[in-house]
Amino acid sequence: MYTILVANPKGGAGKSTLSTQVAGLLAQTKQRVVIMDLDKQQSATNWLARRPASLPRIMAWNEDTDMEELRAFAPQWMIIDTHARLRRADRTYLLSRANIVLVPVNPSVFDIEATAKFLLKLHQDPNVKSGKVAIGMVGSRTDSRTRMAQELHSFFQRSGLPVVLYVPDSVVYPQCARDGTSIYDLPRNRTEQQLEAWQPLVVWLRGQIARIREREAAGATPTPSAEPGVVPVA
Numbered sequence: 490m491y492t493i494l495v496a497n498p499k500g501g502a503g504k505s506t507l508s509t510q511v512a513g514l515l516a517q518t519k520q521r522v523v524i525m526d527l528d529k530q531q532s533a534t535n536w537l538a539r540r541p542a543s544l545p546r547i548m549a550w551n552e553d554t555d556m557e558e559l560r561a562f563a564p565q566w567m568i569i570d571t572h573a574r575l576r577r578a579d580r581t582y583l584l585s586r587a588n589i590v591l592v593p594v595n596p597s598v599f600d601i602e603a604t605a606k607f608l609l610k611l612h613q614d615p616n617v618k619s620g621k622v623a624i625g626m627v628g629s630r631t632d633s634r635t636r637m638a639q640e641l642h643s644f645f646q647r648s649g650l651p652v653v654l655y656v657p658d659s660v661v662y663p664q665c666a667r668d669g670t671s672i673y674d675l676p677r678n679r680t681e682q683q684l685e686a687w688q689p690l691v692v693w694l695r696g697q698i699a700r701i702r703e704r705e706a707a708g709a710t711p712t713p714s715a716e717p718g719v720v721p722v723a
């Protein structure tokens with residue numbers, strides 16, 4: 490199983506939006522996905538509860554999950570949606586259980602400053618240092634014509650980390666949040682522009698799968714999955 494940790498200590502950075510959209514993306518490509526929601530606001534869990542039964546199934550993995558059902562589902566991906574106040578020990582544990590960390594950032598100087606500090610912490614983590622965990626930067630709610638979008642882009646360039654996606658600022662995302670859907674679940678004629686914007690993430694994820702497999706073929710131990718309950722919902 491591949492694990493994607495979605496994290497940024499800034500509230501409202503777009504973590505739950507990204508977590509649910511990535512889950513929807515993977516589920517629509519016939520991947521079996523579970524979401525671990527560590528935020529007591531339960532945005533991702535509530536999104537799952539609203540998800541129409543006609544759409545590809547995504548399971549919640551928490552302490553109440555029926556383990557028989559989970560085993561039968563045999564998840565291939567776990568998405569971990571975090572809250573803004575993740576403690577150091579919890580971050581360390583989650584990074585030891587992740588293959589990828591996606592960091593969504595709003596085009597705002599406050600968000601950029603907070604994220605810069607967070608990236609310093611990520612770079613000190615042994616699992617990031619060793620290359621086990623890859624970091625992908627995501628621009629949230631970005632309108633490429635704005636000055637702040639340019640500043641966000643410069644920040645990403647200075648970070649030296651790959652920018653895997655700019656999520657456009659669009660009403661479709663709050664609508665998806667309301668309906669338990671992702672852009673991948675909607676009619677193509679409504680989402681053409683959005684799907685195009687997300688394509689770099691799809692390509693990057695494919696590259697990540699290849700990277701993880703290569704590491705394992707070269708003898709790296711497969712990353713164990715995060716267990717519910719180890720990191721408290723906060």
Ligand SMILES: Nc1ncnc2c1ncn2[C@@H]1O[C@H](COP(=O)(O)OP(=O)(O)OP(=O)(O)O)[C@@H](O)[C@H]1O
Nearest residue numbers: 500501502503504505506573630657658659662663
């Ligand atoms: N690309 C977008 N376009 C328009 N609105 C968006 C977009 N991304 C997120 N939003 C809205 O911005 C708000 C914050 O997003 P979200 O809840 O995903 O952030 P978060 O990082 O999970 O917040 P928290 O730190 O509270 O968990 C939500 O109302 C969401 O619907």
Ligand SMILES: [Mg+2]
Nearest residue numbers: 504505528532
């Ligand atoms: Mg959230």
